[in-house]
Amino acid sequence: MIARRLARFVSSMLVLLTASFAMIHIVPGDPIRAALGPTAPVDLVNQRRAELGLDDSIATQFGRYLRDLFSGDLGTSFTSRQPVTEIISDRLAGTLELAALAVAVAFLIAVPLGMLLAVRTENGRNRGSELTFTGVSGALGTIPDFLLAVGLVVVFAVNLRWLPPAGRAGPESYLLPVAALAIGPAAVLARLVRVETLRELGRDYVRSARAKRLPAWRLHLRHLLPNTLTATLTVGGLLLSSLITGTVVVEYVFAWPGLGSRIIESIIDKDYPVAQAAILVYGAIVLVVNLVVDLALAFLDPRSEIRES
Numbered sequence: 001m002i003a004r005r006l007a008r009f010v011s012s013m014l015v016l017l018t019a020s021f022a023m024i025h026i027v028p029g030d031p032i033r034a035a036l037g038p039t040a041p042v043d044l045v046n047q048r049r050a051e052l053g054l055d056d057s058i059a060t061q062f063g064r065y066l067r068d069l070f071s072g073d074l075g076t077s078f079t080s081r082q083p084v085t086e087i088i089s090d091r092l093a094g095t096l097e098l099a100a101l102a103v104a105v106a107f108l109i110a111v112p113l114g115m116l117l118a119v120r121t122e123n124g125r126n127r128g129s130e131l132t133f134t135g136v137s138g139a140l141g142t143i144p145d146f147l148l149a150v151g152l153v154v155v156f157a158v159n160l161r162w163l164p165p166a167g168r169a170g171p172e173s174y175l176l177p178v179a180a181l182a183i184g185p186a187a188v189l190a191r192l193v194r195v196e197t198l199r200e201l202g203r204d205y206v207r208s209a210r211a212k213r214l215p216a217w218r219l220h221l222r223h224l225l226p227n228t229l230t231a232t233l234t235v236g237g238l239l240l241s242s243l244i245t246g247t248v249v250v251e252y253v254f255a256w257p258g259l260g261s262r263i264i265e266s267i268i269d270k271d272y273p274v275a276q277a278a279i280l281v282y283g284a285i286v287l288v289v290n291l292v293v294d295l296a297l298a299f300l301d302p303r304s305e306i307r308e309s
Helices: 002-026 031-036 042-051 058-070 084-120 127-142 145-159 172-201 204-211 216-253 259-268 272-300 302-308
Strands: none
Touching: 002 058, 002 272, 031 042, 084 127, 084 172, 084 216, 084 259, 084 272, 127 172, 145 172, 145 216, 172 216, 204 216, 216 259, 216 272, 259 272
């Protein structure tokens, strides 16, 4: 099972390598002209292009890209002349912090809320609470990240002036970007947790536990929670992947010094090496997350692996 998952991971990485190289070169524009400025002499532009090997064929550039990549060399930025590995290492920490906090907040909100609503609305009880939860969570789950980010800035930073609108300085600067990333996934995940919890509440082991008069906390934490999380992990992994990629736009809105904002800057500046490396890192993170979720599901629920075999 692990060998199959790793083989799928390696093949996906190869596709990602090819796609990241192709996407950047499809973007119109001259990266050297963008780096040197519109007034740079033509001779200087041609010289710089030749030095970087951009006059070579696409196949030759791709081969050189793979050779350098597997030797640990991500290249040098066209605009800043800084090694790409330094740019990635400087920016990656900010993105991982933001994504990790957003994931933690989403799960800490979604799991207790979904289970609480399931218990309260079991057997058709509290119909009003169910309709309110379904409507609010459905609306929050469909709002795009960038629109939610802009709305949070307008309300809490511009109008109320409670929180800083941008930057990364102090604990309060994390609140708005983390909220922009976590609200949508938390709403979707809470709906899923509620449905899975309601399904588990109808199982025989729950009825037996209630007949034995087990305390509610023990029933919910020792029995319901593990079985609910097993089914929730699949969608949770997909939400986590979308949350990681969602940091690109959210970082740009909040001027967050992370890898996502650097991707947008590098694409605008036609800085091929930085854009390729950043896209590759983002894709690799998503693939690693999916791999970890697959392995976790296989170990938590061996029946899923048997069904797949």
